[in-house]
Amino acid sequence: MEQRSTPSRKVLRRFFRHRGGVLGALLMFSLIVIAVFAPQVAPFDPLAVSPFDALLPPSTEHWMGTDTLGRDMLSRVIFGSRISLRLGLVSVSIALTIGVIVGSLAGYIGGRVDDVLMRIIDVLLAFPSLILALLAVFALGPGLTNAMIAVGISAIPSYARVTRGEVLSAKENLYVQAAEAVGAPALVIMFRHILPNIIAPNIVIAALGTGTAILAGSALSFLGLGAQAPTPEWGLMLAQGRGFMQLAWWLSFFPGFAIMLTVMSLNLLGDGLRDVLDPRLN
């Protein structure tokens, strides 16, 4: 018997034909597994100091060497994946939630509400995003949580603008006008008829945005404004290895490589999702 091809099945089938997207998804899945099972995967305690093992080069015992306090770099990089992925997810969730609410209100209500909200977004867009994140983290104070909030704030405008555009175009659909004509409440129209239209573009921006958020968050930690010692955060680990570049290249190399690999897999995944879900964004 022939199976019925639903839209979601079609999307999945197209995604599985996208080599880059599948590679990104596989890499991301592996990173998530490593992050979730970090205590089981990591060979050592990432915070255990061992002065006699300080600055050991990569070897069969310590695959990525040890740092200035003798801590195993591989274990710290593995535990760092938890922090970076959390940083990406939390900041994107903040940006997505606020951006979708602001964009939906502006697009659906229109008029003065739209004017006011979009002027606020224009102001946020007038800041280069990392500068806005720096301003936010300066106001909130250094720390990992504040860095997540700061990076989230700096990404709000993208989601708000895309959502507003999608809501404006969805409003013109006949089924939305029909729902309005039969007196359906605004919230029902919003959630049942308009929201499904704004999910696809936002998923694509969120996938690509998670990578950007991880880069921005690790940059804040590198500058000493994000995660604080002894947290095994990749940006912070890189900053700590800076002074030992000639003596111990592995201190700066492996955390940086981990950031690149994570962001690259999110970019591959995001590109794949974009091609499958919303080719207009290409």
Added chain:
Amino acid sequence: MWSYAVRRVVTLIPVLFGVSFLVFAGMYIIPGDAVDMMLAETGATAEDLARLRNQLGLDDPFMVQYGRFLGQMVRGDLGESIVTGRDVKQQIRNQLPATIELTMAALAIAFLFGVPLGIVSAIKRGSWIDAVSMMIALIGVSMPNFWLGLLFIMGFSLGLGWFPAAGTGGLDHLVMPAMTLGFSGIAVIARVSRSSLLEVMNTDFMRTARSKGLREHSVVIKHGMRNAMASVLTIVGLQFGALLGGSVVVETVFGRQGIGFLAANAIQRGDFTLVQATVMLASLAFVLVNLLVDFSYSLLDPRIRYT
């Protein structure tokens, strides 16, 4: 064109008001104030703190303080650093050339490498050249610039001894920071050039140009790229913002005495006035560059008319 330009500039005024408000509010909500920072380690009494706070007008209502801040900004009075006591305007004037030099060099690198990479990819779509170019672009957008900077230092400075690892000075001090800052720009511009060029490759005017017997490279450069340039230019404008943000990190990596280095230090030391001034300056520059990009569309594409 002129009426469009005037209208576009007028719309910037509320945006810049908003920027100044946000910058001021950001400083205002910080627990403690400038006086706490200034006298934190001097062991001043509560009376001393109150007197200085009164002198500086920090007891005034929020809107009064904001009005004063705005007035100072408009007059170009950026105040003094609360940490070093040095004139902020003078500090910015001293360090601005290093940042302008760096961002311009990085932008030039991004454009000069990114556009040809995108063109080659589009022409050879699906070939190994396209695959390699897009791989470079993917690495470029995924690589943290502070890591790339450190790799450059390890390879070209500590390893080969070709360039100095840190400092500000001549061309040799500029090469590695500019490459570091420009690398992600190469990637972004290459991706946009490729996709914009692919969009116009099969249009009627391209077919007409080919049927006139023009050689492929002149069809692509003269007709294709000129039409794809509007998207590339938009990205260049947006990239300028990324470069300004990136300069904070790159100048820190290379110890380059620019505005980014100044801003990073000011944030770490809680220097309100310096943070306010550098953030305002970065936003103003970003807004102005995007304004210029807006105006330049009609120069590139005569079909774009401003009414």
